[in-house]
Amino acid sequence: MGILTHQIKSFKLSMFPSAVPILISLGVIFSITADYFFTIENFKNILLNGSVLSIIALGMSVVMLTNGIDLSVGAIISFISIAVAVFLSKGLDITYSIIGALLVGSMVGLINGFLIAVFEFPPFFVTLGTMGVINSMALVFSDGKTIYWEKNWFNTIASSEIFFLPIPFWIVLLLLGFTLWFFHFQSFGTYIWGIGNNEDALRLAGVNTKIYTLISYIISSFLASISGIIITSRIASGNPTVGFGLEFQAIAAAAIGGISFFGGHGHPGFAIVSGLTIIVLINGLNLLGFSTPWQYTGTGVLLILGMFLNIMQGTGEI
Amino acid sequence: MTDQLLVKMENITKTYGHIEALKDVNFHLMSNEIVGIVGDNAAGKSTLIKILSGAIKHDSGKIFIDGQEQKFLNPALSRKLGIETVYQTCALVDNLPIYTNIFLGRLLKKRIFGIFPILNKNLMRKESWKLLHLMAINFDSVSRRVADLSGGQRQAVAIARSIFFNPRVLILDEPTAGLAVKEVKNIEDIVLNLKSKGISTILISHRIESIFRTTDRIVVLRSGTTVMDEKTSNLSSNIVVEKMFGIKSN
Numbered sequence: 001m002g003i004l005t006h007q008i009k010s011f012k013l014s015m016f017p018s019a020v021p022i023l024i025s026l027g028v029i030f031s032i033t034a035d036y037f038f039t040i041e042n043f044k045n046i047l048l049n050g051s052v053l054s055i056i057a058l059g060m061s062v063v064m065l066t067n068g069i070d071l072s073v074g075a076i077i078s079f080i081s082i083a084v085a086v087f088l089s090k091g092l093d094i095t096y097s098i099i100g101a102l103l104v105g106s107m108v109g110l111i112n113g114f115l116i117a118v119f120e121f122p123p124f125f126v127t128l129g130t131m132g133v134i135n136s137m138a139l140v141f142s143d144g145k146t147i148y149w150e151k152n153w154f155n156t157i158a159s160s161e162i163f164f165l166p167i168p169f170w171i172v173l174l175l176l177g178f179t180l181w182f183f184h185f186q187s188f189g190t191y192i193w194g195i196g197n198n199e200d201a202l203r204l205a206g207v208n209t210k211i212y213t214l215i216s217y218i219i220s221s222f223l224a225s226i227s228g229i230i231i232t233s234r235i236a237s238g239n240p241t242v243g244f245g246l247e248f249q250a251i252a253a254a255a256i257g258g259i260s261f262f263g264g265h266g267h268p269g270f271a272i273v274s275g276l277t278i279i280v281l282i283n284g285l286n287l288l289g290f291s292t293p294w295q296y297t298g299t300g301v302l303l304i305l306g307m308f309l310n311i312m313q314g315t316g317e318i
Numbered sequence: 319m320t321d322q323l324l325v326k327m328e329n330i331t332k333t334y335g336h337i338e339a340l341k342d343v344n345f346h347l348m349s350n351e352i353v354g355i356v357g358d359n360a361a362g363k364s365t366l367i368k369i370l371s372g373a374i375k376h377d378s379g380k381i382f383i384d385g386q387e388q389k390f391l392n393p394a395l396s397r398k399l400g401i402e403t404v405y406q407t408c409a410l411v412d413n414l415p416i417y418t419n420i421f422l423g424r425l426l427k428k429r430i431f432g433i434f435p436i437l438n439k440n441l442m443r444k445e446s447w448k449l450l451h452l453m454a455i456n457f458d459s460v461s462r463r464v465a466d467l468s469g470g471q472r473q474a475v476a477i478a479r480s481i482f483f484n485p486r487v488l489i490l491d492e493p494t495a496g497l498a499v500k501e502v503k504n505i506e507d508i509v510l511n512l513k514s515k516g517i518s519t520i521l522i523s524h525r526i527e528s529i530f531r532t533t534d535r536i537v538v539l540r541s542g543t544t545v546m547d548e549k550t551s552n553l554s555s556n557i558v559v560e561k562m563f564g565i566k567s568n
Binding site: 264 | 437
């Protein structure tokens with residue numbers, strides 16, 4: 001029997017992490033209970049917000065696969081929001097502003113990765129530290145205020161559409177393509193999965209695991225920077241606290257997307273689905289009149305439920 | 319066939335803080351030879367072979383491979399020189415399939431459209447299957463995760479990985495630890511089979527009977543020093559045990 005035939009015949013819904021059945025269930029529930037949920041405009045809204053979270057969750061998933069964590073992603077989003085706003089307000093070309101912001105964001109990942117991979121500091125404390133530093137820098141450079149610029153095409157990045165789908169969603173699809181390419185057709189994915197499971201084995205096999213760990217943190221911060229740019233475009237301003245709490249949502253999305261907290265298990269591609277799942281929950285609760293604190297509660301409950309279901313299905317491990 | 323000197327380690331010393339793991343240890347390996355290294359826990363056996371495999375650096379002493387001094391051994395260089403190591407833990411990645419583990423660190427690639435390199439999974443599966451079959455190891459699929467294998471099967475995969483690239487020296491660190499009797503016999507047969515194919519083996523084991531069944535020469539380490547280096551045929555298990563623990567048996 002060929003490999004592909006074998007895979008098709010052994011297909012089961014339980015092969016997918018809990019984000020999939022939860023997304024379907026929430027979609028059905030909110031379609032029935034929440035007015036306006038089942039509308040094209042709302043779906044576009046979900047796709048737009050979901051894309052932002054999916055992108056951050058994708059980066060978080062890659063890091064978590066190496067048995068790490070990146071608590072600085074929310075802070076990076078805030079800092080990038082200020083950075084790109086400052087660039088634009090000073091009249092810098094939009095393309096250079098975007099490139100500059102991506103480079104700045106990636107530098108944070110480089111620092112995180114260097115401290116974690118080379119000096120072997122614990123990821124939790126390193127990224128907690130950079131989170132604090134970057135959050136402060138965002139407030140310092142903005143003086144705690146929102147920054148505006150003269151309106152230009154940057155403001156339309158988040159709201160523009162291609163074939164009726166928001167540009168950020170196309171960015172997500174592009175990133176999904178890259179993810180599948182690097183995780184299934186390149187050694188990168190093999191080694192990222194391997195590091196999370198048995199880094200010593202890879203090292204003894206002659207693999208430079210430090211480089212791969214370093215790259216994973218650069219990817220996380222680079223993707224957080226992309227999300228920061230999208231958010232900044234959407235709100236047409238630089239806000240020093242816009243990323244607050246997004247690291248929590250990213251971790252929740254990665255977890256219900258099947259990524260193990262101990263590394264080595266799960267597929268980062270499911271971050272796309274799990275990001276949408278969380279945003280559907282928040283969107284639905286919002287439409288039903290639940291305030292922001294209740295939305296956080298819902299996300300926490302979803303995280304616990306999602307992990308429980310993953311463990312029961314065997315698609316995730318603690 | 320004239321036996322040649324493959325490996326020579328002279329006056330090897332290694333310390334960890336205040337602990338002298340190895341003190342002026344001398345070791346050599348000839349072609350077509352299986353050498354057993356035995357000793358109590360913390361005798362320095364694993365440290366010695368990790369130095370030879372390039373996993374750790376020695377503090378002083380010299381290492382010669384094929385007569386050439388090697389000053390900067392690392393795992394990749396060691397493999398390039400034809401030395402392969404199977405560690406006690408097998409050093410396998412549980413969540414990856416058998417064929418990926420066999421090619422770990424040396425994943426095979428092909429080019430699509432003649433330009434873009436991608437993993438050649440079909441070739442890795444095929445070569446893994448052939449190799450395991452050659453070693454008389456039967457798996458229903460090489461796409462199974464290593465986590466689903468028994469202890470003996472895991473050892474077999476680890477050994478298969480080591481011999482795929484035609485090493486001249488194979489180092490086995492406790493290959494039979496925790497295995498059932500039948501699986502131990504299988505591993506011993508594999509080791510003897512490899513000798514017939516021209517692969518010299520350094521075997522570390524606590525199973526003295528295994529050592530006597532498979533090796534040509536036995537080296538005993540005790541507290542980081544070499545206390546005996548003798549042909550197996552000249553020894554008995556009592557003598558070996560005495561040397562290992564520094565006691566006289568009745």
